[in-house]
Amino acid sequence: MTAPPEPVGTVHVVDPSPLNWLFITWNTMEEPIRIDEAGRVVYSLAESSEWLDERTLELQLRRGVRFQDGEHFTAHNIKQNFDEMQRWAAPHPPGTWLNFPAPESTAEVVDDHTLRFSFPGPDGLAIGKFRGFHIASSAFWNGKDAPGFGYKKFGSGEGHW
Amino acid sequence: MIDEPGPWGTGPFTLVQGASSITTRPAIMSAAPFRASSIIESEQRDPQVVLEANRDHWNRAARGPRIERAVFRNDLTPDEALRLVCDTEGEVDIVTEVSPADAQRVLDSAHARLVVSDANRVLVGILNRGSDAPLHDVEVRRALNRAIDREAVVDRGLNGYASVIPAMTPPWCSGFPAGVQPYELDAARAREAFAQAGWPPRRPLRIATPESFAAIAHILAAGIRSALDLMVEVVVVPPDQLPAGSRALIEKKLDLPWDVLLHPWFDLSSEAPPAAVHREFFGLDGAFRAGPPDDGFDALFDEMKVQLDGEALVEVAERIDAYVHDQALALFICAPQALYAVNEHVTFSPYKTTFELAEVTVDEQHWSVSGGRSDTGGGDLGDRTAIRPTSGKPTFSQASGNAC
Known part of the structure; x- marks a missing residue:
């Protein structure tokens, strides 16, 4: 297998979009899925998904992924990020439509690379909502100086995911 | 973030x-x-x-x-x-x-x-179905849609960098309903329908717009004046009034001072536009819904959001776009390019x-x-700044911001 080319060069970008905060997040963090050039959902930190029944969604997670600080990515990261997100009434700036109903929605670690979500009812938009479910390292959340999504700056995650 | x-x-x-x-x-x-x-x-x-x-x-x-x-x-x-x-x-x-x-x-x-x-974004006129003008009347909304020249907006307002689409879903997205066509400019048909609607005498149609779409608002206004023989006022909303206007629209507690608000919006994917687009403009939890909930729309959306099968979900999404088109729930304008x-x-x-x-x-x-030179690296450029458009040129850099 040929090694990928080494990154070369610097580009200077001017991006007036009010979504720039989100573009910075999407270029540096990842989610279970991402959106490709054509706008289609493709798996990212997840490799596959399956509805086990109408309320239970299981994700198989990608192996061999590391956070930029060297931490190995596992299902425990997904659960931690999900549990943090569920603490807030309106974490996403676009609105509560991106929420997973709390407290009924839960995430359960099956093994290091399998995670099972339980929702109060069938949610056909769940996979798409994962686009707003950014997965950060443990260091992003743990410790008094950890930034969290708005935790250090505002003391709250409301409207800051 | x-x-x-x-x-x-x-x-x-x-x-x-x-x-x-x-x-x-x-x-x-x-x-x-x-x-x-x-x-x-x-x-x-x-x-x-x-x-x-x-x-x-x-x-x-x-x-x-x-x-x-x-x-x-x-x-x-x-x-x-x-x-x-x-x-x-x-x-x-x-x-x-x-x-x-x-x-x-x-x-x-x-x-x-x-x-x-081509980008997953739309430029629409939000219709205030709660105003004292008869915008609750589907025939009035259809008349407005038949009174505007979309090609003129695209050609003169956006220099051709946009696509006319029937409603809110571009044809390259899932959920685009086959057979649905954009409303065509038909002044005679629009005028006839409008005359039967009981629009109050001397009551102008008020079009509000952010600065960046003022030229487009005037193109639309001229078309509506001509087609419907109706007074049309264009109100350009200053940037400092956007947050208050946005709050009024989202919270739906105050009377809105406009009948039509030009607003760009974007989608998060090409998979199910009603989730991030149609719902926002017409749904029960839609930030940009102006007027009472629409039971027909909400029933369709409730049907869509529980579909776990992708094909079934897309089939409902197609019906949703066809529904909002048929009901003329917005002034459909175009899908701007990026x-x-x-x-x-x-x-x-x-x-x-x-x-x-x-x-x-x-x-x-x-x-x-x-080995070329760049003067931008490493310099101390001071405190945090903000980058904002500085002119009234059409720009979609507000497409993810507040509606007013």
Whole structure:
């Protein structure tokens, strides 16, 4: 297998979009899925998904992924990020439509690379909502100086995911 | 959003300097069930936000990153950035959200080329179905849709950089209903329907618009005046009044001072436009719904959102777009394209819904490889700044911001 080319060069970008905060997040963090050039959902930190029944969604997670600080990515990261997100009434700036109903929605670690979500009812938009479910390292959340999504700056995650 | 640099993610780049953030305030639509959205009150960007390649990225072979660094320069206005990308080397390589009014300047540039992409965004007129004008009447809404010349808006208002679409779903997205056509300009039919609707005498139609779409508002107003023999007022909303107007629209507690509000919006994917687009304009929890809930729309949306089978979900999405078209729930205008000015030595492939850098490359003639000079690196540019459009040119850099 040929090694990928080494990154070369610097580009200077001017991006007036009010979504720039989100573009910075999407270029540096990842989610279970991402959106490709054509706008289609493709798996990212997840490799596959399956509805086990109408309320239970299981994700198989990608192996061999590391956070930029060297931490190995596992299902425990997904659960931690999900549990943090569920603490807030309106974490996403676009609105509560991106929420997973709390407290009924839960995430359960099956093994290091399998995670099972339980929702109060069938949610056909769940996979798409994962686009707003950014997965950060443990260091992003743990410790008094950890930034969290708005935790250090505002003391709250409301409207800051 | 990320408030400080650090190795927080798994993505193709690491945020190593600066941050780009917004301050939001919740706007509550209902307490039980809790429904809310956020109003963007302010934006905080460091003068330079720097991303460095994550050489350990799991998908490096397929996607990248291909460049070592990306520097977001927030110390420039869009006009300054456009001048630099068009006229210089080493200052600016990519400018997003280029106004159609500036496209020719890029096309004429020796240093930059224009990259044009169909994007998942719409420009619509929100119809205030709760106003004292009879916009609750579907025939009035249809008449307005038959009174406007969409091709003129695209040609004269956006220099051709947009597509006319029937309703809210572009044809390249799932959920585009086959057979549904855009409302055609038909002044006679529109006037006949409008005459039967009982529009109050001497009551003007009030079109509100952010500054960037004022020219388009005037094109629409002229068309409606001509087709319907109706007084039309255009109200340009100053930027400092956007947050208050947005709150009034989202919370739905106050009478809105307009009948039609021009508003651009965007989608998060091409998979199910009603989730992020139609719902926002017409749904029970729609931030931009102006007027009472629409039971027909809500029933369809409730049907769609529980579909776990993708094909079944798309089938309902098609019916939703056909429904809002039939009911003329908005003044449907067009799907604007996204325009970028890109240095000639940079390859950049646009995404329809986002701005991604992993696949960007530079060639051997690029200033950063050939030893060219850049004056932007490492300088202390002061405190956090904000980058905002400085003119009234049409721009979709507000497409994800507040509606007023």
